Amino acid sequence: MPALKVDGLAKTFPLKKPLFGPARPGVRAVRPVSFQVETGETLGVVGESGCGKSTLARMLVGLLEPSEGTIEIAGKAQDTADPAAFGKLIQYVFQDPNSSLNPRKTIRQVMEAPLKRLHAMSGPDRDRRISEIFASVNLRDEFLGRYPHEFSGGQAQRIGIARALAADPRIIVLDEPVSALDVSVQAQVLNLLADLKSRFGLTYLFITHDLAVVEAVSDRIVVLYFGAVVEIGKAESIFANPRHPYTKLLADSAPVVGRPLTAPEQKGTELPDPLNPPPGCAFAGRCPRATDLCRVQDPDLKPMGEDQLAACHHPLEG
Amino acid sequence: MSAFLRLLFRNRLAALGAVVLAVIVILVLIIPVLPLQNPDATATANRFQKPFSAGHPLGTDHLGRDLLSRLLHGTRLSLAVGIAAAIIAATIGSAIGIVAGYFGGRTDNVIMRLVDMLMAFPYILLALAIVAALGPGLMNALIAVAAVNVPFFARNIRGITVGLAGREFIDAARLAGMGHTRIILTELLPNVLPVIVIAMSTTVGWMILETAGLSFLGLGSQPPQADLGSMLGEARSAMISHPHTSIVPGIMIFLIVMSINLLGDGVRDALDPRLRSGALSRPRATTLVRRSGDIPAPTDDLLAIRDLQTQFHVGRHIYRAVGGVSLAVRPGECLGVIGESGSGKSVTALSVMGLVASPPGVITGGAVYFRGQDLIGAPYETLRQKRGDSVAYIFQDPLSTLHPLYRIGQQLAEAIRSHHGISRAEAHRRAVQLLKDVRIPNAESRVNDYPHEMSGGMRQRVGIAMALANEPDVIIADEPTTALDVTVQAQILSLLDDLRRERGLAIVFITHDFGVVAQLCDRVAVMYAGRIVEEGPTAAVLDAPAHPYTRRLIACVPELGGGRRELAAIPGLPPMVDALPPGCAFAPRCDKAQDSCRSGEIALTGTAPRAVRCLYPEEAV
Structure with a gap:
């Protein structure tokens, strides 16, 4: 049974109805996407800004209502009616560690909230549990009396991870957890996440825009473009052997030591207008392989080779 | 708390207000032990006695009542009513504002339109209408004053709450299993409380005035009860013949309102985090230079930074952001400066043209030579001419460096015209050409775009065009691609690379990304804690x-x-x-x-x- 199963999940943000004329169709931030995350797996979700990755994450943790589709967590449909029960299944680690901590609460108050609300623990139990969690994320107990502004980005992000762990969830959605951190601290946090995962048997959904990071931490990777999944594949092979031209563009654009500077794309560099999406494949305007078929018909996600799926009418050779 | 008090009393006017208010408050609190006469005891034989007369230090009023006693009793009543009204208005108004701001949508719309309706009535008319409906009396005046001030608090607090409700810690609280009431009380309220206190401290004085106004009209306190407004009202008929009966309560009202307002402004300045950091002091046009020791000799490089030291002096702390950095670039060369945040790479770059904000920045040593001329300590006019013309900058976030209210063409033309005396039409033509140089498609039409109409990559191209506008010799690029997507980053990097090869530009490229450095830069310097640890x-x-x-x-x-x-x-x-x-x-x-x-x-x-x-x-x- 997969830990998390998403079927046809979509989100459309409605636009204000104009004073005159008919209502406009709304912005489709996430177009129907389907994938599943196996228990104990790290699924990487990669895409550029505006591709809908944060919207997707917020739907998974119940902060946004999906417009269409279903989310199944551990075989049961997502049910946010009881926040106490839901919070124990899935938790979220935010991108900006400082803005996700209330500036006027001590770290102890931040840590106690999930233990009190989700697990109804008594005072001494909470203290013991907080010590345990803090030890596992390499934070000292004396930090508990301090306020968030006293911490560096890396420490604050570890507090954010500790808070997610306090809920004792099965799945953690990590939304760009290291992109606000310096590289030397980024490595500390990535290693900590890997360590926690094997220790507590967690399942991760790891969202980022950094290809090298997602490749280093994931088992499988989902590539999003313009709110839709364009390719899913194994982390070790998807960038080396992309089937979708967009995945190839991403892999070619990432700066790599020892590779000469090339601009892999010179024409049509703009993303499509989300208010007025083109018919057919959203990438067709930027794609060197696009044909008339691409501009009319939206390609479905099809299996290509083993363990790889791509949504392309003219996929690259494997 | 002690830090707050220290900040508060550093403001002399606020301290003065606090002292005056404290004296008044202490005086009215010790009324029971003061040897005062009965404020309501009339003695018509002694009416209108002058101040400093025997037994009546401030004289008597038209019924021969002791003015000092009436003044203190009246002040006590006015203060109590004003503060009570402020607390009631703040509580109700803030509750309305928080609920509207937190829930948003329809709730917000309905509540705020009702508040708007309340605000649409003239202030004093609304208060009069409420008193007219409830009947005269001090308690009803209090209710009226509180009611007309509720919208002020509601609007203020709603604005703050809307900003806070979108913050991630509210989402985090929801995921920790908290309900709406608990989120409002434990997550939002502590964050809006300082704003409520600020709003209250600046309105208490106003509310005391309003209560006095209603009493003056005879709608507040009823005779013989004294409050400051009714004392003024009763003295009105004798204003010409016996002015002291009006002047005594008048001065008291002035003292109370003035001291509360001064103190309130001080509280606001001390509590507001933006003002606390010293944002009120405007930075100077160039960084302060206080060099000690020898000034290093010039070199024959195009731009040479020699043993530069830049510090930030904040209170008693001295932050050595740049502790002796030497760098040099030749024409057509790209020098990478790599380091983590806080390593001093941006401060080094900003020091070159004296752009580090002073206060708190101070350049304490070293020199920056552009074609052999020392820029550190150069007069402002020299630096201003060189900024953009000889050395130009590209910053990380073009959205915050481009002016949101001007079309990009206007901004480019302005940059050109500030250094070259050419006509508007000529500058516009140059602007279009610059946009073409940085490969913006449809340059002729995009030149009339506003910054917000462009994507991040296009904006950064405008940022580069801006830097190129006056054909500088050196471009200092401070993390120009960090905020961009990888596909866009690759294009911007290759654009910069082409430009330097075509034009012989020297580029100082500041970044934290080794991949970027490897692809673009000829040489690299690695910085750690304000110093170069390795170069080559x-x-x-x-x-x-x-x-x-x-x-x-x-x-x-x-x-x-x-x-x-x-x-x-x-x-x-x-x-x-x-x-x-x-x-x-x-x-x-x-x-x-x-x-x-x-x-x-x-x-x-x-x-x-x-x-x-x-x-x-x-x-x-």
Whole structure:
């Protein structure tokens, strides 16, 4: 049974109805996407800004209502009616560690909230549990009396991870957890996440825009473009052997030591207008392989080779 | 709390207000023990006695009542009513504002439109209408004053709450299983409380005035009860013949309102985090220069930074952001400066043209030579002419460096016209050409766009066009691609590379990304804690790093194609630049550090072009 199963999940943000004329169709931030995350797996979700990755994450943790589709967590449909029960299944680690901590609460108050609300623990139990969690994320107990502004980005992000762990969830959605951190601290946090995962048997959904990071931490990777999944594949092979031209563009654009500077794309560099999406494949305007078929018909996600799926009418050779 | 009080009393006017108010409050509190006469005891024989007459220090009123006694009793009543009204208005108004701001949508719409309706009535008319409906009396005046002030609080607090409700810690609280009431009370309220206090402290004085106004009209306190407004009202008929009966309560109202307002302004300044950091003091046009010691000699490079030292003086702390940095670029060369946040790379760049904000920034040593001319300490007019014309900057976030209200064409033309006396039409033509140079499609139509109408990549192209506008010799690019997507980053980098080859531009490229440095830069300097720890040709430094910090920093960056792996993290954190350890700043995190690393200055040594600041380098250079 997969830990998390998403079927046809979509989100459309409605636009204000104009004073005159008919209502406009709304912005489709996430177009129907389907994938599943196996228990104990790290699924990487990669895409550029505006591709809908944060919207997707917020739907998974119940902060946004999906417009269409279903989310199944551990075989049961997502049910946010009881926040106490839901919070124990899935938790979220935010991108900006400082803005996700209330500036006027001590770290102890931040840590106690999930233990009190989700697990109804008594005072001494909470203290013991907080010590345990803090030890596992390499934070000292004396930090508990301090306020968030006293911490560096890396420490604050570890507090954010500790808070997610306090809920004792099965799945953690990590939304760009290291992109606000310096590289030397980024490595500390990535290693900590890997360590926690094997220790507590967690399942991760790891969202980022950094290809090298997602490749280093994931088992499988989902590539999003313009709110839709364009390719899913194994982390070790998807960038080396992309089937979708967009995945190839991403892999070619990432700066790599020892590779000469090339601009892999010179024409049509703009993303499509989300208010007025083109018919057919959203990438067709930027794609060197696009044909008339691409501009009319939206390609479905099809299996290509083993363990790889791509949504392309003219996929690259494997 | 003590920090707050210290800040508050550093403001002299606020301190004066606090003292005056404290005296008044103490006086009215000790009324029961003061030897005062009965304020309501009439003695018509003694009416209108002058101040300083026997038995009546402030004289008597038209019924012969002791003015001092009436004044103190009246002040007590006015203060109590004003403060009570402020607390009631703040409580109700803030509750309305928080609920509207937190829930948003329809709730917000309905509540705020009702508040707007309340605000649409003239202020005093609404208060009069409420008193007219409830009947005269001090309690009803209090209700009226509180009611007309509710919208002020509701609007104010709603605005703050809307900003806070979108913050991530509210989402986090929801995921921790908190309900709406608990989120409002424990997450939002502590954050809006300072704003409520500020709003209250600036309106209490106003509410005392309003209560006095209603009493003056005879709608507040009823005779014989004294409050400041009714005292004024009763004295009105004798204003010409016996002015002291009006002047005494008038001065008291003035003192109370003035002192409360001064104190309120002080409270606001001390509580507001933006003002606390000293944002009220405007930075100078150039960075303050206070150089001590010898000024290094010029070199024949195009731009040479020589032993530059820039510090931030904040209170008693001295942050050595740049502790002696030397860099140089030649025409057509691209120099990469790499480091983590806080390593001083941006401050180095900003110091070149005196752009570090002063206060708190101070350049305390070294020199920056542009074609042999020292820019540090150059007069403002010299720097202004060179800014943009000789040395131009590209910043990380073009959205915050472009003016949101002007079309990009206007901004480009302005940049050109500030250095070259050409016509508007000519400048516009140049602007279009610049946009074409940075490969913006449809330059002729996009020149009339506003910054918000462009994508991030297009905006950064405008930022580059702006830097190119006056054909500078050196461009300093401070993380120009960090905020961009990888596909856009690749295009911007290749654009910069083409431009420097075509125009012989020297580029100082500041970044934290080794991949970017490797692709674009000829030479690279690695910074740590305000100093250069290693420099040399890019390939040499990246292939065979000599400083342990460089080696381990490269090792902890995941690289595409490396597969799934454990990263070699560097334990610990960079040191704070206000408490640098003696010797090597990296020694506390370095696994090769010896005792000799922890004492004494370590020089940057090596054979040019390579150099390393390490006693036990990984490679001999």
